[in-house]
Amino acid sequence: MTIIDFRLRPPLKGFLDTVMYSQGARRDRITGYHGMKPARSAQAQSIDLLLEEMDEAGITRGVAMGRYSGLYGTVSNEDVAAIVKAYPGRFIGVASIDPSNRGQAIRQIEDARAAGLVGVNLEPGAYPTPMYADDRRLYPIYAYCEDNNIPVVMMAGGSAGPDLSYTVPVHVDRVAGDFPKMKLAISHGGWPWVHEILHVAFRRENVYLSPDQYLCGMAGSEDYVRAANGYLSERFLYASSYPFISAKDYLAWFRTLPIRQEVMERLLHLNAATFLNVSV
């Protein structure tokens, strides 16, 4: 069976400059908070070990997303495209943008798509100038993505901005309602606003949820799982958030969840493929 890990950042290029690799002690502490052990590949910053762990687990592909962040560091679209190219069939690339200039941002998207990246990752709270998801400056970007059928990933959970206000799901709800044809995947699953984001996804059929690391050992996980088994069975995305959690260990843990078998297969690859418009 094909498995797509929707959030997996390999120890390569710009990713090594982001805090998930440059601050290993912080990362390993967070890993422990999830009740998990650090991945050998993460600590060794070894792509070979990572590919080995993925192979052992049967994880076919990982989604590697660019980012443009004041808080967490930047990974350029060029780096993401180079990684996709260097490891054929192992990574699916998603672009990031600089939202401060809408014209330039759209050119970034066009260039990234030409280079094979399949979607856009927005991290409003983590930009050098933090903003909320429904900030007016992002609306031209949303309009462009909706008009061109480009899937949008948004980090709208966890420590997505300087404080907890940046994950309040009201902002995401407005965006999803204002752009009903734009597919929108919520990375970190809106956590900790579990009940509230589950209503957003209940009401807005263009919303996909990827709770990733925050599904693991965190508050509200039973509610995420219930929705995955129910009305979110076609819009729940599987993701480890590697290197914060070992991709291999996360999969082993995920398989222990009480998820119906036919749903499990959707979660592990089909939903991500549908969202990203890629073949399984």
Added chain:
Amino acid sequence: MTIIDFRLRPPLKGFLDTVMYSQGARRDRITGYHGMKPARSAQAQSIDLLLEEMDEAGITRGVAMGRYSGLYGTVSNEDVAAIVKAYPGRFIGVASIDPSNRGQAIRQIEDARAAGLVGVNLEPGAYPTPMYADDRRLYPIYAYCEDNNIPVVMMAGGSAGPDLSYTVPVHVDRVAGDFPKMKLAISHGGWPWVHEILHVAFRRENVYLSPDQYLCGMAGSEDYVRAANGYLSERFLYASSYPFISAKDYLAWFRTLPIRQEVMERLLHLNAATFLNVSV
């Protein structure tokens, strides 16, 4: 045993123009999201079938509420009164108002009471001009209802307005605190803000909760049930939200919940009768 379903909209008159009947595919999709099957009576828009289903289940009466809504359609007080009259003993009517003119709104309430309706239903977020529950324009209405011992139902959960901000329980909490003698029932139970509305009801003894359809298969249901068994045993209201869920199927499902027997009897009729000032 008498059973009062606190939210039950029959396929009659103005109700047929609201989205719950005019958009059958949307309704049936939502029904499925709750893990339930459409009611035959809802799909056939048949009051005879509905009464048959109610009889089979032992549901004595349903509370039919008027509404004045931009989002969802309007059901006039005249329609509600006519339905109550046409099916003696089967429906309890609750009035709605147009909040844009306070004098007229109070006349609407007076007229509706004269016609036998027993309370007022407010849907702030769904008005043609959406507002929050603590909007100043509603305060004269609240004052009138408190002064005249008129129970107030408020839709303050689910998709109660254009976006998720309209269900944030802070607004309801202020209203309940500012009018401590006004009985206030929260339809849709404040969902998805389950923990927060449970605090509002913990703190404000004039607040009743009716999670209705959002109790079924949705996040946080265990917490609603724990409160129903505990400090909300006299203020938790039973409601199917028919036609979104079959009144009969909802009752069968509700009876499977781990609710103490003596509490179950309160939930199924006594609490609603007390709230609405009607005899059991």
Added chain:
Amino acid sequence: MTIIDFRLRPPLKGFLDTVMYSQGARRDRITGYHGMKPARSAQAQSIDLLLEEMDEAGITRGVAMGRYSGLYGTVSNEDVAAIVKAYPGRFIGVASIDPSNRGQAIRQIEDARAAGLVGVNLEPGAYPTPMYADDRRLYPIYAYCEDNNIPVVMMAGGSAGPDLSYTVPVHVDRVAGDFPKMKLAISHGGWPWVHEILHVAFRRENVYLSPDQYLCGMAGSEDYVRAANGYLSERFLYASSYPFISAKDYLAWFRTLPIRQEVMERLLHLNAATFLNVSV
């Protein structure tokens, strides 16, 4: 084994003027809402009975906090210091301040520390002029406490202010992020915002949680317990919130929670001792 109850207000001096003693019927109703029975010592306002109950349960010390409150009444630092002195080894005292004059407030802290009190209790929403936790007027106090390694307790859960907005954890999150070296214990554990405060404590390592009475029979308790067993094992504080719940009964109940044995020992005394800089 030593046991420290982090929130225990004896029936003495100024405490008797606060609503927890002056409004006994309200208190007993709340006790019942938690599924518990009133403490004999609370109803009799008897310190001798309280000490007897503490002895029977093995509760070594209780943390008695001053308060300066419009909503709930005031307990002066002088009263708290006198109580600590009058019952040697039984109470640990924490000071309160009047936030309306920052210079005076800091002198209050200095005086209280000289009198043996070990921390500062802030109740922003309950001040005569209610404020949010991130109110600018509190920032000089936070700065002073951070600079002088003074632990800060904040009532930021339950009915902490005139309405639910005063417990929204966004405010606390900003304070914890702006003063990362200031130890901050959240009394009432941020309830009802269970998921959200658990993220604040996940992200901010200077935050301790004390859900106290709101752990008992209330929404989200399983999530608090999961965190206590996991990433909060060194930052979760045991507290009964006596007289709202009997200190003795609370302990008996707390011991039935599925908490790992080695964690239980941390919760019952070591975490509080570490937070307050007192010996076990």
